[in-house]
Amino acid sequence: METKLRCLPRLLLILFTFSVVGQTAVLSSTESHQRYVKHASGVHPVVLLPGNTCSQIEVRLTDAYEPLSPLCAARKGDGRWSRLWKNNTAADAEVPCFADQLRLVYDHAAGDYRNAPGVETRAVSFGSTRGFLADDAADKELCMGNLVAALEREGYRDGETLFGAPYDFRHAPAPAGQANRELSLFRRRLGALVEHASKANGGMPVILVTHSQGGYFALDFLRRSPLPWRRRFIKHFVMASTGAGGFVLSMQGLATSIAPSSSSYSSPSPSDVLSMPSVGRTFASTFTALPSPVAFGDDTPLVVTRNKSYAASDMPAFLAAAGLPPYAVRLYETRALPVALNLGAPVVPVTCVNGFGMPTPEMLVYRPPGRPRARPRGGVRRRRRGRELGKYSGA
Incomplete structure (x- = not known):
């Protein structure tokens, strides 16, 4: 499922060239691609959804939180956000605290998953690719770091033509009619991000690129979006290393x-x-x-x-x-x-x-x-x- 993403920059450039140039020949070299991207009057913006565990998660503890130990209560009630995942610099003694704050609880009354009482979480830097690039250099390629770097070498710029949609990887799509607050919020934010990316680039539709678990979130988002909206705002959907039927x-x-x-x-x-x-x-x-x-x-x-x-x-x-x-x-x-x-x-063009x-x-x-x-x-x-x-x- 965690296939490396070395081929994606070239694939995206081919998709871009076909969509803008139409019947003209595909540019033959990386330098030609870079020149075209930089000087074109408009490009198809790219929105990335990373793989499982790549999104960074922050936590804020309210007074309702019941800590396992005094160590876990260190940030309780101070109103500040702190890194919950992935925290490579924390001491091993904090593992029980992270475990207690990362776990989900199924609320039978609400029919939905939620955090433990007193625990608030959020994905970091929605809209930017910086929100899911791992701190650990060993995870850089897995979490689209090398892909982002390759696209930026070709002229894409974070927040201008390149965007990121980090998400809470603990959650998952649910059938229509069932409560799913986290995914409902994510779909609204992703829809607004796609529209913003398109409008900021002269109305060009978006190329949506996902890896691993991000593909499940994107499929759920696209299938629930009105078909006219998809035709207006989605140019292409690139789904990398997602086993749609499981693995x-x-x-x-x-x-x-x-x-x-x-x-x-x-x-x-x-x-x-x-x-x-x-x-x-x-x-x-x-x-x-x-x-x-x-x-x-x-x-x-x-x-x-x-x-x-x-x-x-x-x-x-x-x-x-x-x-x-x-x-x-x-x-x-x-x-x-x-x-x-x-x-x-x-029901959009898919690769x-x-x-x-x-x-x-x-x-x-x-x-x-x-x-x-x-x-x-x-x-x-x-x-x-x-x-x-x-x-x-x-x-």
Whole structure:
């Protein structure tokens, strides 16, 4: 899912050239592209949606917050925003505080996910690409940093022709008619950003570029937008490394509870806090990329353990075996699964970008304790039915 984005700058320039020049030949060199972008009377602005965990999240604690310890109460009630995710400079002792403040709670009365009481959060710098560029240099390419740099070399400018739409990656789309405050707010803000980007560039429609989880948010946004609006404001939708029908690797973290050969995560650092079950399993987005029966079929085994195999149609049983409480399994059935089963076309020009030559698990096989794990079988083979083949023994 986290395919590198090296090809996207060139792809966007090709899309731009075709859309403006029409029947003329595509410019042949990077220098020609740069010259055209800088001197054109108008360009198609680009709006970027990053991948999972790339958006930076800030927190503010009100007097209603009940801290786990005096350390967690250090910023309570002071009215100031501070970095919650991703905080690489925090001490390991703050991990329990981050975990408590990052977790989501499902409000049964409201029928929606929300923060813990007294916790307010926001995505940083909406409208700018600076809002999701990771502080850690190792994450720069994963979080569109290299893509932004490449586009800026070609003449794009943050806040002028290049925009970012960071989001709260803990949340996820829900079926129509169900409460989903976070996504409703995001859709309104994204719509206003697209309109602003277009109007600031002479009415040119926008090229919407997403990576990984950002693709799910964009699909939800486009499908809920009126068709005349889409035709007016969206020139092209580029969806990079988004498994619209889910992917097997999303089951791996959950499978640790049912796989006897796997070990639990211990002593995480602040940058690893999302790996804690008490945090990550509370997110609505935990279910977003689980394999859909539409894409994977009802009978194909995806996780194989000593005692049982699980196909996409067995997801409720898989989640229960993984230790999720009954209400969480029910949320998968009533919120995440209907979205996956009713995924439709955005009805705008679309380009999907997926990596090749990348190890892509189709099955996770867990061996009993004491038995050596088998090596990956099959490797990466020719694509079939939209999925990379190759079965791997699980971690």
